[in-house]
Amino acid sequence: MGKNHTAGCNKPIEVAFFMDIKSLKIKALKAEAVTKKLFLKLKKLKPSNLDDVFHTLHEEAFEHIDCLNCANCCKTTSPIFTQRDIERLSKLFKISPLQFIENHLKIDDDKDYVLKSAPCTFLGEDNYCSIYDNRPTACREYPHTDRKRMYQLLDLTAKNAAICPAVFEITEKIKKVY
Numbered sequence: 288m289g290k291n292h293t294a295g296c297n298k299p300i301e302v303a304f305f306m307d308i309k310s311l312k313i314k315a316l317k318a319e320a321v322t323k324k325l326f327l328k329l330k331k332l333k334p335s336n337l338d339d340v341f342h343t344l345h346e347e348a349f350e351h352i353d354c355l356n357c358a359n360c361c362k363t364t365s366p367i368f369t370q371r372d373i374e375r376l377s378k379l380f381k382i383s384p385l386q387f388i389e390n391h392l393k394i395d396d397d398k399d400y401v402l403k404s405a406p407c408t409f410l411g412e413d414n415y416c417s418i419y420d421n422r423p424t425a426c427r428e429y430p431h432t433d434r435k436r437m438y439q440l441l442d443l444t445a446k447n448a449a450i451c452p453a454v455f456e457i458t459e460k461i462k463k464v465y
């Protein structure tokens with residue numbers, strides 16, 4: 288979702304990265320208890336430099352992680368589609384918003400519109416997003432580690448550590464800071 292179009296890697300790095308994605312869930316699960324404990328502390332303390340630390344680690348992670356070699360977020364989870372997203376995309380496909388909803392979306396337990404199935408129907412085999420310029424806001428903002436008021440997004444960040452290798456790296460590095 289947070290497609291970070293950087294220069295492509297050579298083959299051995301791609302293979303290593305693929306294996307890393309496969310083991311990400313296990314590694315994140317092992318680290319989860321410590322992550323949650325730290326995030327609980329950070330939610331209470333709200334360190335004044337928390338956003339800066341997150342943003343620096345976010346930049347560092349995406350200097351070497353290429354979303355086009357990953358797309359794990361697009362393959363495994365759905366963004367929320369807001370009314371604005373739906374209107375924009377229905378215009379793009381020249382169909383009514385209702386038809387767009389019928390074709391692609393369902394309502395989840397939180398009463399939000401999400402994709403009917405994963406991987407995302409708009410994800411190409413080359414990991415490119417076919418609606419990139421019109422993608423949902425949630426896709427633009429993913430993985431949310433460069434947002435403001437990160438203390439409000441720590442639960443989400445802990446969850447995303449099992450999906451996004453960049454978030455996992457950031458959460459592991461942040462343990463060395465606080």
Ligand code: SF4
Nearest residue numbers: 288361407410416426
């Ligand atoms: S709309 Fe594009 S960026 Fe968003 S989940 Fe689908 S493929 Fe990924």
Ligand code: SF4
Nearest residue numbers: 289354357358360451
């Ligand atoms: S899971 Fe993270 S690294 Fe992978 S494509 Fe999504 S934002 Fe990029």
